[in-house]
Amino acid sequence: MTTNKTIKILIVDDEIDVADIINFLVLDLLQINIKTTISHSGNEAIKALDLENYDYCICDHNMPNGSGDVVLKHIIKNNLATQFILCSTVTPISHHDEYPKDKILFNIEKPGVIAGIEKLANIILKKLDPEEKAHLTPEFHPIPVHYLKLFQDIPLDIYIQLGPDRFVKFYNEGDHFTTVDENNISEKSITTVYIKATDHVSGINDIIHNAVISIFDKKHLPIQDKITINFNDLVQLINFTGITNDLAKTIKDSIFQATKIIAQSNELTPAWSKINLIGEFPAKLYCLQSLICGAILKKHSWNSEQTLYKLAMASFLQDLSLSEISLMELYDYSEFLEKEDQFTRQSRSSYLAHPLKARDLAIKITGLPPDIEKLVAEQHEAPEGLGFPRKTNATQLQPLSCLFILSGFTARYILRNQKNFSYADLIDELDKKGYKSGNFKESFLVLSQFKI
The missing domain is CATH 3.40.50.2300 (Response regulator)
Incomplete structure (x- = not known):
């Protein structure tokens, strides 16, 4: 070579x-x-x-x-x-x-x-x-400046480049790196700093190792911490609903109440821990679905804090037996059929079984309010009766299940398309799939009229 x-x-x-x-x-x-x-x-x-x-x-x-x-x-x-x-x-x-x-x-x-x-x-x-x-072997090695934030005390001398062959010491080994330093660097538009090649083996590995550990520690955060980190950004994703700060806080309280109960359930701990370690996606999905549920529910005559709590609880219970993001993010059963060949036999079986498995796990929660197990079991039913596992249609499903299913599709659609999200395209997609029929109609009309 x-x-x-x-x-x-x-x-x-x-x-x-x-x-x-x-x-x-x-x-x-x-x-x-x-x-x-x-x-x-x-x-x-x-x-x-x-x-x-x-x-x-x-x-x-x-x-x-x-x-x-x-x-x-x-x-x-x-x-x-x-x-x-x-x-x-x-x-x-x-x-x-x-x-x-x-x-x-x-x-x-x-x-x-x-x-x-x-x-x-x-x-x-x-x-x-x-x-x-x-x-x-160059004399100096570059490192992204934002890595310095991982340290309170800088582990080696840091240099900045002033010319093709001119490097000036910027920080000394042992210097304390503060928020003020970070702001000063940002104001000077410095994105890269340098370390000497002679310091490279020990120094750069220290920086990278700490960066990696810091990132992976986030995966072990309790679900409540992950929600807190992402919550405001998720609220912004659905600002088209006109969601208020008070409503967002009420939904967040319901989410925390639900996740606290789930996390304390000994029967659910293994499945819950497995999902939590996947990363931020599940928490984002379930939190966003809860927010959408709350925004739509607010417009219904049957709105109540107890109903909101049920929807939040169901959002965080729905995928308890899954461990793959590629399955969690599927819009519905029709998309699963389109992509079926992409999954292993084990993954396909896991997906098809998970609504009832999640329901069975949910039932183990002491004092579970009524309707939640049904919401979880019916999460992948569809308006025209082409979902699973029961193939119930828009007139057979209860309005609360219809709201939950509609919100689940919407949350996944927003997360997948957030860079190019179009509210009009979302409504068109839901319309094509029959979400304005039967007991879906009331929630669909609320969602479709948010921007009117």
């Missing part, structure tokens, strides 16, 4: 910070002619693969809008020369159907990102001529 050839690496991870860290490590460890591209979902990665030939793809598994195995299938189906590296908390052993060992280069088990990228760097660098390797 010569450095005249550009090595192209596609990095795929829905966690923006993780993708940035992997990107930094790749560029830092491979001081050669290299090009990296970052995608934040499987479907986005597939588009990138269709546009350009990549040598390597470093890919997460559990992502909204296309999981990692979909990316690998695309590579295999199209006979791409791209070598696939799984970088996830799951492994080819635990998910052997999705990731056959002979189809991946190797796997990086998070949070061991540093060792994994070092392994990839060694694979690539071994193909270089000795003379080329001799020119791969």
